[in-house]
Amino acid sequence: MKYFALSATALCLGGLSLFACQQTPLAPVNAQQNARLEQFQANYQASATQIAQNLGETLAPNEAAATREIEQHILATLKKNFSAPPMKRDVHAKHHGCVKAQFQVQNQALPPALRVGVFAQNQSFPAWLRFSNGGSDPNVPDTKGDIRGLAIKLMGVPGKKLLPTQADARTQDFVMMNNREFFIEELKDYVAFSSAVAHGGLSLAGFAITHPRVSYRLYKIFGKQTINPLESEFFSATAYQLGNRPIKFKVRPCQAPRSTMPAKPGPNYLREAMVNTLKQQSACMELMVQPHSGNFEQMPVENATVEWPEQASAYVPVARITMAPQSFDSPAQMQFCENLSFTPWHSLPEHRPLGVTNRVRKSVYELISEFRHSFNQVPRQEPEGFAPF
Ligand code: HEM
Secondary structure: OHHHHHHHHHHHHOOOOHHHHOOOOOOOOOHHHHHHHHHHHHHHHHOOOOOOHHHOOOOOOOHHHHHHHHHHHHHHHHHHHOOOOOOOOOOOOEEEEEEEEEEEEOHHHOOHHHOOHHHOOOOEEEEEEEEEEOOOOOOOOOOOOOOEEEEEEEEOOOOOOOOHHHOOOOEEEEEEEOOOOOOOOOHHHHHHHHHHHHHOOHHHHHHHHHOHHHHHHHHHHHOOOOOOHHHOOEEOOOOEEEOOEEEEEEEEEOOOOOOOOOOOOOOOHHHHHHHHHHHHOOEEEEEEEEEOOOOOOOOOOOOOOOOOOOOOOOOEEEEEEEEOOOOOOOHHHHHHHHHOOOOOOOOOHHHOEOOHHHHHHHHHHHHHHHHHHHHHOOOOOOOOOOOOO
16 A cells, blocks of 8 residues: 555656646647647548557557547646746656767677668767656656656658658657656556546546556656666667567666765756766767567567566667767757657658557657647757757
């Protein structure tokens, strides 16, 4: 019983939905914004969901309808939480900064059939790395338990991309969190979760009690200590296509962590750790992929709460991410970071996201990003380089 209570508190106070626990006025969404959102949803409604059965995908029951429900719940949460710009992301609202990096592909360890997409050649891409806390409230201190996120955006990537609205964008995203597994297994539970977040208060406590496995997973993630995001590991948790196989991927630091926890960590100690590191020295991380073994029971594609065992298939390094010494926390660069959008579907077809969690994310990320950009009256556009910073 103790962890039910703790998990309800974690859900409510841990940042995932802090705003949902408060009563705030409705946002003034105007008719033009509503029309654009409805158009977005209609487009997704009309497009048939493609699944790759040979890569272990199967449709979830009522998948399209459940996805529309999740969209409505997230929109309702945002409308409740933000009565005026700036509207933040629904989750991962607090970022520690966007850091410039070079992403050097080193594909020697990959089987030849998997040397596709951005891993086809040993070339270097300029990249933005956005480090974040998973919660909805950007004012929650870093000392509170939370999910930590890392989103990577490669630039200068040629080829048609998967999102029809961004088909000609020259970017490729990789979106991760600091846990090997996602915390929700079934789509119907994500519908219930997003509904509880939208309603807040007792609904959240009710969700935590009626979904003990979800609560326990969140409780464990929130209990992890992060000292310096540049020295942390991040995982895709969900599966992706690479050539003829599903894969998962992760990012890990090149060296053993050196930072120590400050004696009195401030509310933004994670950003401060990154600032202090990059003020004096470069930082290095590497992207690794874990190819699927062919055993779909042991390594399911649809259930993102199952960790793929490394004994069955080891992660292999595919790219070195180098961050030169830099200052990244100027107000202008922090604002630029705020206005970026990341989604697993900013992607070449060779890196197509797989599984129900990813399929839901296709319309959700685009819709929510469109909503916050239009609410904030800032253009939603993909960066083409490091200018003007
Ligand atoms: C059904 C499952 C999920 C839903 C509905 C969801 C929803 C969202 C939404 C609405 C955003 C904000 C988008 C924006 O306004 O630009 C977001 C951001 C994010 N999500 Fe998820 N998410 C899901 C699963 C995941 C998973 C599995 C991961 C990681 C393994 C993840 C990691 C992130 C990260 C790191 C960001 C911040 C990206 C950035 O830096 O802009 N999410 N998510």
